[in-house]
Amino acid sequence: MANQSGQKKPILISGAGLASLLLAQALRQTSLPFVIYERDASLSFRAQGYRLRLSTLGLDAIESVLSPEDWKLFWDTCGKTGGSGFAALNAVTGEDITQPKSDAPPQKMVEQERKGGPLDLGSRDGKIVGIARGEMRSLFLRGIEDRVRWSHNVTGYETTETGVKVIFADGSKSEEGEMLIGGEGIYSKVAKQVSGGKLKTYDTGARGIHGQAPTTSFKELGEGVWRAVDESRGEGNKVFMITNVRPNDMDDPNVNFGWTMGAQPGVIQPPSGDYAIIGKPAADMAKELSKDWHPRLMPLFNNMLETEAAFWKITCSTPWGVPEWPNDPRVTVIGDAAHSMTPAGGIGANTALRDSALLGKLIAEAGGFAEGITAAYEKEMRVYGSEAVAQSYGMATGQFGVKITEDSATV
Structure with a gap:
């Protein structure tokens, strides 16, 4: 769908983490317009965390998205132990x-x-x-640097008859987009709004x-x-x-x-x-x-x-499975916003990358927004996402001595 100037409206992405940036690369490959809103002031604003282990599924997801040139650079940057x-x-x-x-x-x-x-x-x-999270984000940012709006803290959204707008912490709103993908991590306001509070992240x-x-x-x-x-x-x-x-x-x-x-x-x-x-x-x-x-x-x-x-x-996230919520055709969530995991087994980041590849493929095949995209994505994501959270939590009960109940504190 086009805006008043005749140009196709962008897909809005909240957060500039790994899942969001890989999804953006998928949209870039098909020349679909998008904008990323990130609360931090820059890529180096805060610590990037631990080195990530990439599973077969995670690597397959990345390779399916990146161009051959970008994939070679990514693969050459990875360490092989x-x-x-x-x-x-x-x-x-x-x-x-x-x-x-x-x-x-x-x-x-x-x-x-x-x-x-x-x-x-x-x-x-x-x-x-394996690869450091910071290196990975830098590589996924290649070629899309001008699409990121830094220092934009997303606190919610509003849907219109023809699209969706992001609401920022200062009360201002974004331009209208075709879709909104919430990828801003465990504190995602988009996740809480679209799921009606059903998506929860527990403090172990x-x-x-x-x-x-x-x-x-x-x-x-x-x-x-x-x-x-x-x-x-x-x-x-x-x-x-x-x-x-x-x-x-x-x-x-x-x-x-x-x-x-x-x-x-x-x-x-x-x-x-x-x-x-x-x-x-x-x-x-x-x-x-x-x-x-x-x-x-x-x-x-x-x-x-x-x-x-x-x-x-x-x-x-809820160890007994990614919950269901009434589907919004224009809004969905990826990565930790959908299924946060403990570090046990190194499953979390790889599952997030699967989200990006799957959703990016569905959007690309439709040429942008289409009815049924978010429903199809969520149906498949809930299966592998629930399995991954259960595995990660199961390992963590032994490694970290954690236990989550419905009464546990959330973040």
Whole structure:
């Protein structure tokens, strides 16, 4: 549908996270107009979080969207780590506590991982493929930089007879668009409005800290995906650390690898409960929690870049499934706005990328807005999204000691 100037109205996208940017790339491939509204002032406005592991499904989704040139650049940027699963260490003694890899079917592997067993992480060519979230966002932003409206905080929307408009925090409204896709994460106002409050994100109570250190600090660990577990504080106080040490750049102190630390509810608490605090307070807490760990692990904390440390809150959508709500033909949600997950299993980002590829394909095939697009997308998304949330939550109950009920606090 065209506006008064005769041009096709844009598709409005709320949030400039991974799912939103990949969806935008899908629209770009078919020359459909779009605008992205992002509350942050720039891509580097805040910490980008932990390095992401890309599954087969996640990689397939990305490759199906990007142009051959952009896909090659993306693939070449990814790190490829040998091995096919976690190598687990006792964080204090350094003892190898990796359980033997199972040859059981995939569903049995999921059940085993829920109980703390090995998870098969290989995605292509027998390698574990990973990339930093910040690098990924920068690559997905290529060629669409002029379509992002920074410092635009979306607080809701209104539909019209011929489209939809976004409402911003200052009360102003956007131009009219054909559709609105809410991809602004766990605090999505679009998700709450379109679902009538049925889409909820629960605070599990578990907390974590992201950190970085020069690659030379990881040489004692060596190549692999490592999970260090500290149970020395007793029941209910377990702390763990996960990192992906890829083979390249390990001798270059100018390159940094990331790690993430997590703990059961109550163990990690940022000052004044403020998760916007980054830098030294987070770094000091990580150093205190790891002070008695094995010498193989200590360089990750002794040499950490204190300015890059950041707290994070472990959340999860309704574990028993993505809820249904009355469909709006012009408005839907993707990524964490639809199905937030714990970090257990590395499922969340990959599921979000599937959303982008699926919805982008449906919109492209229709040449823009058409009745039935959001309904078809939501029907399929609810199936794989519900499965993914259930798997992630199931693993997290063992790894983080979390439990969600209908009475649990939401964010």
